[in-house]
Amino acid sequence: LQLDSELRDALGRGEFRLCYQPIVSLQNGKIQGFEALLRWEHPSKGCISPLEFLPTAEETGLILPIGQWVLEEACLQAQRWQQAFLMDPPLTMSVNLSASQLSQPEFIEQVKRVLQKTAVVPSSLKLELTESMAMSDPEHTARLLFELKAMGIQLSLDDFGTGYSSLSYLSRLPIDTLKIDRSFVSGLEKSSENLRILEAIVTLAHTLNMEVVAEGTETIEEVIYLKRLNCEYAQGYFFFKPLGVADAEAALRQQL
Ligand code: G
Ligand code: G
Ligand code: MN
Ligand code: NA
Numbered sequence: 001l002q003l004d005s006e007l008r009d010a011l012g013r014g015e016f017r018l019c020y021q022p023i024v025s026l027q028n029g030k031i032q033g034f035e036a037l038l039r040w041e042h043p044s045k046g047c048i049s050p051l052e053f054l055p056t057a058e059e060t061g062l063i064l065p066i067g068q069w070v071l072e073e074a075c076l077q078a079q080r081w082q083q084a085f086l087m088d089p090p091l092t093m094s095v096n097l098s099a100s101q102l103s104q105p106e107f108i109e110q111v112k113r114v115l116q117k118t119a120v121v122p123s124s125l126k127l128e129l130t131e132s133m134a135m136s137d138p139e140h141t142a143r144l145l146f147e148l149k150a151m152g153i154q155l156s157l158d159d160f161g162t163g164y165s166s167l168s169y170l171s172r173l174p175i176d177t178l179k180i181d182r183s184f185v186s187g188l189e190k191s192s193e194n195l196r197i198l199e200a201i202v203t204l205a206h207t208l209n210m211e212v213v214a215e216g217t218e219t220i221e222e223v224i225y226l227k228r229l230n231c232e233y234a235q236g237y238f239f240f241k242p243l244g245v246a247d248a249e250a251a252l253r254q255q256l
Pocket of ligand 1: 038067096
């Protein structure tokens, strides 16, 4: 499999696209925003998940131009939707970052350029990083996150609960949102242990003035528990799968 050489050409050939998974308010059931999820439409192999090509993209450094493309495309889409669907607050767009993007010296400049070029409201862009990314170079990451925050951008900690972050360090980072990993959410109604962990994470987040997104919400039972725990948002197949642009627009139109 010539993954790396094919990956190199994929960007130029326009083979990448983004799916958008709605993030839903548990208070009113409305779409608060989307998470942009990368897809590779391979000419012969069909749709390839990022799980399959991100490791190669990281190794080869191709993640940098790909990540830049993702950021720009997601911001463009967010700006279009904000114009077409007036919401208060404006709908958010969450974008996953990779470790190498964060360690790139030009990262802040690139984000600034994308914000200018796309004219998206900075506070509606949410950048997602994982605990391990935050922990790998704590001082550098902290400085970077405060700079992004000063630009008005929101920050989310992805897959929360699966990493090894230091809570004292985390509490000093300007994170707006904890995204609870789906391993704690799925089967919530059948696992009193998961339920207690979830309750503890929500309490922790609220103590630190963070909001909570429950990932991988698949059943009505999970939704009922999450509401009871005062979790603000949910994302998952119970509400929506990752959607193409047309389906995402149909979902937005439905709630007008
Ligand atoms: O889209 P899916 O749910 O299959 O995503 C699989 C994994 O790929 C997830 O861990 C997700 O965070 C990651 N991922 C999806 N899109 C992007 C992206 O644009 N950039 C990075 N770095 N990771 C992504
Ligand atoms: O790591 P990250 O949280 O960014 O990854 C998001 C991934 O989770 C995407 O690959 C998306 O397709 C997947 N996903 C979204 N909702 C659900 C769900 O309800 N159940 C499961 N199993 N996966 C989901
Ligand atoms: Mn994510
Ligand atoms: Na996640």
